[in-house]
Amino acid sequence: MKIIDKPEILYGELSTPRKIRTRGLLRISPGMLWIMLFLSIPALSLIVISFTTRGAYGEIEWVFTLENYKRLAGYSLFGWSPDYLKILLRSIIAGLITTVVCIILSYPLAFFISTRDKSTRYLWLTALIIPFWTNLVIRTYAWQIVLAPDLPIAKLAALLHLVPPGSPLYPSSFAVYIGMISAFLPFVALPLYSSVEKLDWSLVEAANDLYCGKWRVFHQAILPQTLPGLSVGAILTFVPAMGIFLIPDLLGGAKYMLVGNLIQQQFGKSRDWPFGAAVSLALMSLTLIALVILNRRGAKMQVL
Amino acid sequence: MDYCLEALALHKNYGEVKALDNVDLRINQGELFTLLGPSGCGKTTLLRIIAGLETASDGNLFLNGKPILDIPANKRPVNTVFQSYALFPHLKNYDNIAFGLRSQKVPETQIAPRVAKMLEMLELEKFADRYPDQLSGGQRQRVSMARALICEPEILLLDEPMSALDAKLRVQLQEQLRRLQLRLKKNFILVTHDQEEALTVSDRIAVMKEGHILQCGTPSEIYNHPNCRFVAEFIGTANIFDVERQGNILESKFGQFVPKTMPEWKKGSLVIRPEGIRLRPEKPAQNGIRSRVIEKYYRGTYQNITLETGNLRMRTAPHRKIEIGDEIWVELLQESLVTIDD
DSSP: OOOOSSOSEETTEEOOHHHHHHHHHHHHHHHHHHHIIIIIHHHHHHHHHTTSEEOTTSOEEOOOOSHHHHHHTTEETTEEOOHHHHHHHHHHHHHHHHHHHHHHHHHHHHHHHHTSOHHHHHHHHHHHHGGGGSOHHHHHHHHHHHTSTTSHHHHHHHHTTSSOTTOOSOSSHHHHHHHHHHHHHHHHHHHHHHHHHTOOHHHHHHHHHTTOOHHHHIIIIIHHHHHHHHHHHHHHHHHHHHHOOHHIIIIIGGGSOOHHHHHHHHHTTTOOHHHHHHHHHHHHHHHHHHHHHHHHHHHHHOOO | OOOSEEEEEEEEEETTEEEEEEEEEEEOTTOEEEEEOSTTSSHHHHHHHHHTSSOOSEEEEEETTEEOTTSOGGGSSEEEEOTTOOOOTTSOHHHHHHHHHHHTTOOHHHHHHHHHHHHHHTTOGGGTTSOGGGSOHHHHHHHHHHHHHTTOOSEEEEESTTTTSOHHHHHHHHHHHHHHHHHHTOEEEEEESOHHHHHHHOSEEEEEETTEEEEEEOHHHHHHSOSSHHHHHHSSOOEEEEEEEETTEEEETTEEEOOSSOOSOSEEEEEEOGGGEEEESSOOSSSEEEEEEEEEEEOSSOEEEEESGGGOEEEEOTTOOOOTTOEEEEEEOGGGOEEEOO
């Protein structure tokens, strides 16, 4: 990105650098204030709470300790067990699988839509967006019905001896993935579509002209060009997918607990805010690390 | 003799539109062959069919005697210099040039000397470690050329490679292109809409219009003996006027003319280039016109003059003292008169 030092005309308005600076400051201050109030302060208090102790009735006692983090790492009165770490790892894997599957499904989808006529293209795009008009809770409950034992999908699975006959396909990890992928697919497909639509096909032709096989055409001519859309989609999917609790709650039950459920449990039923805060911070730092890795790799692959 | 490329009855239809209509083409070994025509004449379509980037609707195409229409683009031994150059922006120029060899899994130890040779030949050594967007248009074009030539294609295809460059650079690069082609003795096929470029660099030219090849020949054949009105008008400046044959003379509004060979037809056109019209002190023996000068443009090495009679355009030496309004005698040189059947 180019930083303009001394713009003389900005959006058609004649101005001086100083005017632009003050005006800019005025314009971003509401947003900054919002973030300060509703993001930074809660995050900071979360950090503080994660070092406090849970009282006998679930209240916060201002006794500072590292106990919550030790517990997360698996140390308790009864020795070491990796249960919480397993949940964290499982969440990372769930986030990764969801993101990767969404990407794999989105490429053909984005190419299909962007190669339609202008008129039909918007119909397909609308079809992709329509699920957003329904609340996620309702969509997720709908999957419970779709995966019910006497409906075709469950029957087919029983026929293939994947599950015992007459049993539903949820709660299971399979159901969680179905729910997550269908919920997040548009978040990858839409940004990817906007990249694919702008694709410079002459690079694809050049790659073909220079003896590339299919995979090399994709890797050298398509991937670098669609990387901006892809990384936006990947972030929009991976970050919420790691922390989501609604879908595993409704479709995974006790069988497939993710870190989102753990956090919800601590702040809810268990009334253990300090431990919940510690888990939340662990999730946040994991997400941050993942984003940094993605960013670095992205910067390496992308020129400009 | 084996043709380097032979197209037989090539057709390409886009729905109702015929982009190529029964095109026959023979290109000799070692030629720089140019497809010339206005936009939409099918020249780029023909080039893309040769490259394999477009499929032909019907017909046959032979490369050194082998049919190639069924060979996909990524297996055809031809390479293209694209109009936009289509360099990979995420790769350095070195890697762009090495691209085709890496696709073919040539070992890296063989790639390095070949890239070095290309960089040297096209004077790109300094830019190997830069990215394409750090180069000027002319440099990018050379990288694109190096990237295609390193694969040692049987034909190099060039799709309007000069169109993105400014006029002065274009002339320079045209000469460079010709020099390169003569040095490599390779077959080049150039697509252009610039008739001057075509005349400058080509061994032979095919002039195309609406999916047909109208005329195919050397630059001087095309320029001096256009076979139809379109070719005469498209290439250079031409005076064209309607004539009617009456015995051994051609009758026109401006007088009677006698060409070198009499055409068969009754009604047709006569074409003469500006340099085929000469100033005469008195009435010439034949093909003379007396007319008034209505326009004069001084061009340094020559001057362009327009005559009142049918707006005839002619060219004289720059030192001739001619003023607007002068009455002059001119002769339409017999060997420069070209007859065209409409």
